[in-house]
Amino acid sequence: MSVNVELKNDTSELSIKISGRFDFSVHQELRKATDKINSAVKRVIIDLRSTDYVDSSALGMLLVLRDKIGGDKQKVRIVNANSEVKKILEIASFDKLFTVA
């Protein structure tokens, strides 16, 4: 489990990469990442390339991120989710709340 957080494009984009299980165990790190969101940050990219599991507390953390940046669907992109993770996002209709690519 690890969380990699980077500010890109002159700090306007926050990139968060989560490896392994995305569940309550990464909650501290994700909170720190969420705290990095300020008015300069225009977009958040959540890269789930190396994520093999998400649970409901992970969905909750995603909602907190979305809330912090203003609740705008366009501003939070969830990318590279594998098919199992995608299924969980679909069940929760998260494509209606986030841009899932």
Place this chain on the structure above:
Amino acid sequence: MNQAVKILVADDTRLQRMFLQEMLASEEVEVILACDGVEAVELFMQKKPDLCILDVIMPNLDGIGAAKKMISSLSADEYVPIVFITAQDNEETLERCIEAKADDFIVKPFNPTTLKAKINSLLKFKRLYEGQFQQKQELLAFQQIAEQEHDVAASIHEKIIHARFLETPNVRHFLSPMALFNGDIFLVAKTPGNQLHCLLGDFTGHGLSASIGASPTAEVFYGMVNKGFTGREILLEINKKLHSLLPVHMFLAATLVTLDPDSRFINVMACGLPDHYLLNKNSGKIEKIVSKNVPLGIVEDFDLQEQLFPASADDYLYLFTDGIIEAENKQGEQFDFKGIEDCLNTSEESVFDRMLQGQHQHCSGSEQQDDITLIEIQCDSENVPWRNLGEASQYKEITPLVWKSSMEFDLKTLQYVSPVPVMLNSIMEIQGLLKYSESIFMIISELFNNCVDHGLLGLDSKLKESAEGFGQYYKLREKRLLEREGSVKVIFSHLPVKNGGRLTIRMNDTGDGFDFQKQVSRFSENQDFHGRGIQLVNSLCESLEYSDNGTRVKAIFEWPYEG
């Protein structure tokens, strides 16, 4: 300044005692002297020293015997290091010292600095031991508190769920205690019009925080079902309530199922739970129902997608939360949707038992996760097994009074409010006819819906005969509700009559009228489902009359009163 450290020194040689006292005594160290083993044990009990230095060979009781007595008198949280002093540097003596649980020994003649170093390190060790012991106790206490809170949460949660729960034979449910604690809820109730509503939900989070959300959910659910609101209205209200209440990261994944005996359809509003299965036991056909909505409490309002299916006694709906799917066996494999589907495909009589058993077998041997919620709803809209269930009302009816009340509803208004529960409640408030609320609900809702659907919106109930037509009917209804204009006026008047009261319900709409003969008066010969409603109304009323080309209707309902 800390309390002085007490060191007990036991030696039968006076010179040795003097020497040790001289060496150890200081502002921080109090030295207690004993001249044999017996005195040493006595002083040990009295003065509670922090450390003992014992000569191995002493009269009356030797050092080893004294040490054994001292150690056996200590409780689990106490630790007093013991250092032996011996002149004999042989293996046998040293072994006896170790056997007596000596922490260290020193051979005469010894170097004072070595002894001081040993004492310091043993005292440090003692403080560490006691500190750790205390922490362990504190942790144990916290754990006990947490367990107590766990029990309280689970019991509150269970009470909330069971308090107004309607037990009906067509709904089977299994919720393990762990699942309850993990925030799973299941609520069942029926409306005055005999629609059965079942809500299965799974809160994010565990324990207390999850059970906090259960209370307002159950409150809204039972309150609104009793008043006859639709599933859609109930679900959106719960969503609104949870949205205002829950922190951002918490939500309720839920599905509301409404079984409607009038239309003989089942309406599934799925918001973020794992796929449901609708099995027809007669044909073996399995329909997978996938969630189409966001879980509740995330957004303030949303476009709720409903899914309608024809419902017969052969149709069984299976709902569950993610616990059963994620249940792992010894190899770490999940039961998964495949485990569920295998159970549906068996020819076993009870799929429900099969699922529970299958899940249990799958997990046997692995650490019990015990987080299972499984629901089976037999969609028996023909026999309506829940029709006569539920508590008899304790409500006392009021002596028949003279009153009149009227309301008018514009088509535009109907997009926002559901007038039938409002009308029913006003009658209950005035006359307290709770005992007859089912009948009155039935009459008002049937007549009002006829006024709106046929009179104002010009819909043909023939459409509702097929499954696709049913959906089409409601689409068309929604569309015309936006396009057309008009209103319905409703007048209730009540009078005392001999042995009871008479409630007269009049409705008239501004529409062009409709062929009420064709739409609603297929009383006896026609058994198809849209005709049944009005047939039932007719049987409940003293009289039922349509006039003015179907734009006016008058129904008279009488009730007995003994005073």
